[in-house]
Amino acid sequence: MITKKIAFLLFTFLLLISCEKDYLNIDQISNLNYNGNVTKIEFLGEYTKADAIQFLGLVNLQHKVETTCDFSLYRFQYKTHNFENTEIIVSGLMGIPNSKNIKGLLSWQHGTNSFRGGSISTPSPDEGIGLASLFAGNEYLFIAPDYIGLGTSYETQPYYHTKSTVNSVIDFLKIGEIVLNKLTNNQNNKLFLTGFSQGGGASVATQRELETTNPTNLQLAGTASISGAFNLRGISLQHTINHHTLNSVIFMCLLSNIYAQVDNQPLASFIKEPYASEIPNWFDGSKNIHFLESNLPTKVSDLFKNDFYNDLDNNVTNWFTLALDKNEMYQWKPVNKLRFYYGTKDETVIPQEAIQAYNYMNNLGGNVELKPFGPFNHDQSAIEILPEIQKWFNGL
C-alpha cells in the first residue's frame, strides 16, 4: 500500500517537473536567424498562469477572459527606419507563451505616451505585463513595439507620422514571424493586430501597409482598433483645438514636435514661448505626466501663436494641415477583417473618428465592422473592450 502511495507521489512529482518547461529559452531565441535585423535581446521575467489570472483580476475586467499558460517576457532591440529613411535601432516587448499550441502572432500598438519610463518594453502591470497576461497567457506570441522615440530609442517620437510608425511595427512583425515559425514549426502564420488610441490608428495603418506590400508571410486574421483616430485634419484637429484639456495640448505638442522636424519648420514660428524652446526637451521621453501637467497650458490656444491657431481653427490649408492630411489612416478599402471598437462617451478621441472611418471604408466595400461598446470614456474603453477582442481573436 505504502509502495503504491510513494509510486503515485513520484509519478505526480515527475509530471509536475515535465510541466515546467520553457518551449523557447533566450539561448534558442538569440540563435535564430534574424538576417541582422535584431541587435539585442534581453530576458525580462517570467510569469505563471496564476500570475496572469491575478493581474487581470486586479484590473477588474467586467468580462470573462481566458488565461491558459505561463509566459516569458523579452525586450528586443531591432532595426527600423525613421522619417528620413535612416536606419535606427528601436525596441519592443515580446511575450512568449509556454505552450505548444500557439494561436498566432499578435501585435499590440500602444496609445499615446510621452514618458520613456512608461514604455511598453519596461513591463508594468498596467500595460506590458497586463497585456502579455491577456494574450501571451492565452497562447498568442505577443509583441508590442515601443515605436521610435520610446524604449531604448532616443529619436524624436514620430507621433502620428504614419510611415515611420508603421515601419517600426512591421519590422517587429518580421522578427515575430521568425520566432513564430520556430515555435510552430512553420505550421501557423496567423497575425492579429490590435491597439488603443494612437495604437488603434497605427494598427489600421499597419493593416493598410500589409495589404498593399506585405513584406512578411503572415496572414492577417483580423485587426481590432480601439478608440483610434484616423482623420487627423477633419476630426482630430478640430476636436482637439477646442477641447481644453491637458491631453489635447499634449497631442498638439507631440504632433508639432515631429511635423515641424519633418517639414523643417522652426517651432518658434508657430508656437509661443517658452513652449517653442521647451517642447523638444519636454517630449524627449524624460518628463512624466505630472511634470507636463505642471508646465503645460490646458488650452491649445495658449500653445500656438494667434495667427496659426486661427488658421487651424478655420481649417486653412498650411504645411501643418497638409501633414495631417498626409498621415490619415482611413481612406482605403480593407480586405481582411477590421473592427472599430470605441466607447460612446469618449471625449478624448470622439466616436466620430471610428464612425467616419467605418462609413468611408464600408462605402468602398471594405471588410469592416463598427463596434460601439458602451458608455465608456477613453481610458475605460480599452479595459472594457479587451476581453471582447480576446474572444473575437480566439474565434478567428
Place this chain on the structure above:
Amino acid sequence: MKKIIVLIGILIFTTHLGFAQTESIGNGTSQNQKIGFSIGYYGYKINNVGLQLGIEKYLATTNNFQIIWSSYFQFYTQKEKQTAIALNTRIGQRYNTNFGLILETHLGLGIQETFYTIKGYDLTSNPIREISSKINKTSAMPNISLGIGYDFSKKTKLPLVYYLRTNISWLYPDINLVFNTTANLEMGVIYKPIFKKK
C-alpha cells in the same frame, strides 16, 4: 555556504539523537515532543533545486493535532535566471492519524532576497555575445503550504516524519515591481526528539 548549512543541519540532528525515545509512540501524538528539526529539498517551481532547513516548535498538542510554529531558511537556484535566500516563518497545524499518515497546513510570511540574472545577447557581434547583468531585490513572501507525510515513530522506533508539501508563494515586489506567484515543492524529513520525563 551550502556546506556550512548542511553541516549545521547534521550537527543539530546528531546532537539531539541521543534524546530520542527508543520506543514507538503508538496511538495519539506524543506530548513529549516540543521541537523538531527539519531538512529537505525546496523545489522552486517544483524542479529548480533548493534546500530548506527548519525548526519547528509545537505550541499545542492534542490527541491527534499539533499547532506548529516553524521557521525555515530556504535557498534555491534557477539556472541562469535567479538565486534566492529566504527566511520564512509559519504557523500551521498537523493532523496525525493513528497509523502514521499526517496531513498539514501552514500559513507563512517570509522575506526573500533574490539575485536576478538579466541574461541577454548582443547580436551585433559575431559570434553573438552574452551580456548578462545582475540585480538583487528584497521582497515579502506570504505563502501557504499543504502537505502530507508519514510519521515513522508510530510504527517504528524512528523519531522521524517524512513530509511532502506543495507551497504557493506570492513574492512582492519582483524584478518588474509586480508580484510573482509560484508553486513550489517541499520534501524532507523532520527529526522530532522526544525528551525523557524527569
